[in-house]
Amino acid sequence: MVPTRSEFIHQGLPGKVAFYVLILASTAYAAWRFWQRVQTWRQGKPVTWKQDWIGNVTRYIVAQRKVRASRPKSGAPMHLLIFYGFVALLIATTLLAVNSYSPFKFHQGTYYLVYEATFDSLGLLLVIGVVWALARRHGFRPSVVSHEWKDLWALYLLLALGITGYVVEAARIANDPKPWDHVSWVGNAIAQLLPTVSDGAYVGIWWFHSILVMAFIVGLPHMKLKHIVVAIPTAAGVPARPMGHLEPISMEEVEKTGQIGVAEAKDFSRWHLMSVDACMECGRCTEVCPANGVGKILNPKRVAQDVLAASQTGANVPSAISEEALWACTTCNACVEACPVLIRHVDLIVDARRNLVAEGKLSGTAAVMLRQTGSTGHAWGAARGTREEWMKGQEVPLAKDKKEFDTLFWVGCAGATDPGAVKTTKAVAELMRQAGVDYACLGNEEQCTGDSARRVGDEFLFQEMAAQNVATFSKYQFKRIVTPCPHCFNTLKNEYGDFGGEYEVVHHSQLIAELIDEGKLKPAQAQEGGVTYHDPCYLGRVNNESDAPRKALGEETRLNDYSDAIQREVLDGNRKNITEPENYGKKTLCCGAGGGRMWMEEEPNQRPANRRAEELIATGAKTVALGCPFCRIMLDASVKQVGGDEINLVDLAEMVRDANK
Ligand code: SF4
Numbered sequence: 001m002v003p004t005r006s007e008f009i010h011q012g013l014p015g016k017v018a019f020y021v022l023i024l025a026s027t028a029y030a031a032w033r034f035w036q037r038v039q040t041w042r043q044g045k046p047v048t049w050k051q052d053w054i055g056n057v058t059r060y061i062v063a064q065r066k067v068r069a070s071r072p073k074s075g076a077p078m079h080l081l082i083f084y085g086f087v088a089l090l091i092a093t094t095l096l097a098v099n100s101y102s103p104f105k106f107h108q109g110t111y112y113l114v115y116e117a118t119f120d121s122l123g124l125l126l127v128i129g130v131v132w133a134l135a136r137r138h139g140f141r142p143s144v145v146s147h148e149w150k151d152l153w154a155l156y157l158l159l160a161l162g163i164t165g166y167v168v169e170a171a172r173i174a175n176d177p178k179p180w181d182h183v184s185w186v187g188n189a190i191a192q193l194l195p196t197v198s199d200g201a202y203v204g205i206w207w208f209h210s211i212l213v214m215a216f217i218v219g220l221p222h223m224k225l226k227h228i229v230v231a232i233p234t235a236a237g238v239p240a241r242p243m244g245h246l247e248p249i250s251m252e253e254v255e256k257t258g259q260i261g262v263a264e265a266k267d268f269s270r271w272h273l274m275s276v277d278a279c280m281e282c283g284r285c286t287e288v289c290p291a292n293g294v295g296k297i298l299n300p301k302r303v304a305q306d307v308l309a310a311s312q313t314g315a316n317v318p319s320a321i322s323e324e325a326l327w328a329c330t331t332c333n334a335c336v337e338a339c340p341v342l343i344r345h346v347d348l349i350v351d352a353r354r355n356l357v358a359e360g361k362l363s364g365t366a367a368v369m370l371r372q373t374g375s376t377g378h379a380w381g382a383a384r385g386t387r388e389e390w391m392k393g394q395e396v397p398l399a400k401d402k403k404e405f406d407t408l409f410w411v412g413c414a415g416a417t418d419p420g421a422v423k424t425t426k427a428v429a430e431l432m433r434q435a436g437v438d439y440a441c442l443g444n445e446e447q448c449t450g451d452s453a454r455r456v457g458d459e460f461l462f463q464e465m466a467a468q469n470v471a472t473f474s475k476y477q478f479k480r481i482v483t484p485c486p487h488c489f490n491t492l493k494n495e496y497g498d499f500g501g502e503y504e505v506v507h508h509s510q511l512i513a514e515l516i517d518e519g520k521l522k523p524a525q526a527q528e529g530g531v532t533y534h535d536p537c538y539l540g541r542v543n544n545e546s547d548a549p550r551k552a553l554g555e556e557t558r559l560n561d562y563s564d565a566i567q568r569e570v571l572d573g574n575r576k577n578i579t580e581p582e583n584y585g586k587k588t589l590c591c592g593a594g595g596g597r598m599w600m601e602e603e604p605n606q607r608p609a610n611r612r613a614e615e616l617i618a619t620g621a622k623t624v625a626l627g628c629p630f631c632r633i634m635l636d637a638s639v640k641q642v643g644g645d646e647i648n649l650v651d652l653a654e655m656v657r658d659a660n661k
């Protein structure tokens with residue numbers, strides 16, 4: 001006897017016909033519902049970026065890269081079990097269908113035995129994963145995970161599918177045992193618990209399972225589980241541009257539409273509308289949001305849901321999200337980094353801000369910053385001609401004198417005038433001098449990059465600053481730009497290319513790391529009381545640079561490469577000179593200054609920087625090494641507010657300079 005099993009056991013033609021009619025009807029219904037969703041996405045603007053469909057699907061769907069990289073406490077292992085279990089059952093069903101409806105008949109012999117043993121085992125992944133998810137919802141549900149009956153219904157339906165699948169198998173074995181049944185070890189074990197199953201009882205159990213499958217298909221477009229379908233094209237079409245690169249808007253576009261930014265959902269791209277439809281309300285984005293973490297109204301999960309609702313109802317987007325929530329965002333990208341379905345919340349928020357700014361709805365200190373940037377070319381409004389004051393008493397070469405040099409030292413607004421940031425600027429200049437780097441500064445020719453203006457929502461002020469700076473750069477011959485400001489670094493590196501300014505740009509920590517490798521500098525020395533390091537969002541997360549600052553502090557790490565939590569844990573044990581805070585590297589916690597928040601009023605009990613200061617102080621280290629002038633300004637105020645008077649905030653460049661005196 002050749003091992004195999006037949007289909008539609010004990011069922012005649014009427015049973016077969018009824019099954020095909022019902023399964024086709026339920027599939028057609030689901031397809032129609034999904035098509036309606038596609039029509040909602042199609043009201044958006046056509047996608048303009050290049051898409052790496054195969055690479056993205058391999059990375060984000062097959063390898064589940066985003067899910068694996070998320071925090072274990074957010075349920076990553078649970079999701080992996082459900083996903084791979086579900087995919088295994090889908091493959092098993094597809095193989096069965098190919099065998100049934102094609103001329104190729106292979107469901108027998110050794111293949112059949114391997115098939116049964118493999119998929120009988122893999123089906124357990126789904127059952128275990130769903131039980132885990134249910135336990136999480138009923139027992140230890142993180143506050144950010146919603147608790148709606150629809151979610152529970154979906155989970156119970158999945159569980160019922162998994163369990164009844166095994167029960168059908170067990171009933172078949174109990175009804176008509178075969179010598180090879182032991183390979184279907186789970187079904188066989190259940191069969192041992194069953195009494196004799198009559199033909200009629202088997203058919204009843206089979207139909208019960210089939211109706212559950214149909215209910216699942218019909219319900220899929222209405223449940224959060226729809227992300228199983230929608231996440232695939234979302235991942236495939238995700239913008240190739242880096243996280244820190246905002247899509248520019250052109251004057252032609254504005255002239256054509258008569259509008260700046262997003263007022264209605266149709267002003268977003270089709271991809272952005274599709275992506276919010278993939279949101280399964282897991283809450284990972286909200287869990288890591290620094291604004292939400294200090295009790296602000298901003299909730300990135302809600303942002304995605306509000307944009308989705310606006311796409312379905314035609315509501316005004318800034319009102320649907322709420323203006324207060326929109327202004328609360330620091331554009332730290334923690335939500336973007338955490339989102340398993342690759343939603344770009346920062347694009348959604350900045351696009352809506354652009355419309356608010358154009359409508360004159362920004363007031364207060366952030367509006368003053370925009371005026372200052374436009375009138376003085378300095379975000380804090382320092383008068384023109386004051387950007388060279390920090391150079392007094394030092395030999396700092398100017399670009400206008402040298403004309404040609406290797407490295408352009410971009411100081412930044414804070415680096416030129418803020419007393420704390422000026423210490424960093426001087427240290428970087430001194431290190432470059434000491435290491436023999438051929439560099440020059442723009443001095444009074446430098447102007448704000450426009451980063452904060454852009455992220456507040458004043459796109460055309462940003463473009464004006466970018467055009468002026470690119471024109472200044474074009475006067476000189478240099479190989480690369482170095483800057484101690486991660487915000488300038490991000491904008492110059494990722495965004496100026498859209499305005500004719502393609503440059504090699506490095507953060508000062510990267511230059512220092514390079515000079516250490518070349519033996520021209522020594523890393524920072526250990527400090528009495530210990531050292532911790534605060535990763536700036538626009539360096540560690542947005543530009544994936546966590547190793548260079550640590551090298552400057554005497555640590556060899558591979559954080560830039562880590563792709564999951566496990567590797568991170570291994571690396572944790574290897575630090576010699578620094579103690580990591582709870583959130584570091586890509587998962588760093590924002591100081592609250594990005595996205596123009598530096599210039600917005602903050603309730604004392606709602607300062608993200610206070611929360612970060614508490615985390616840094618909790619390491620026990622007395623020195624906090626920094627790599628960003630914005631973080632320095634924010635944390636300087638906060639460490640004092642949370643009682644860390646004895647904490648020494650110092651840029652890593654100053655520490656390296658002291659080690660090389
Ligand atoms: S936006 Fe992304 S991270 Fe946030 S709830 Fe939705 S799926 Fe989860």
Ligand code: SF4
Binds near residue numbers: 330
């Ligand atoms: S970018 Fe940062 S502050 Fe803004 S919504 Fe996302 S996590 Fe929150």
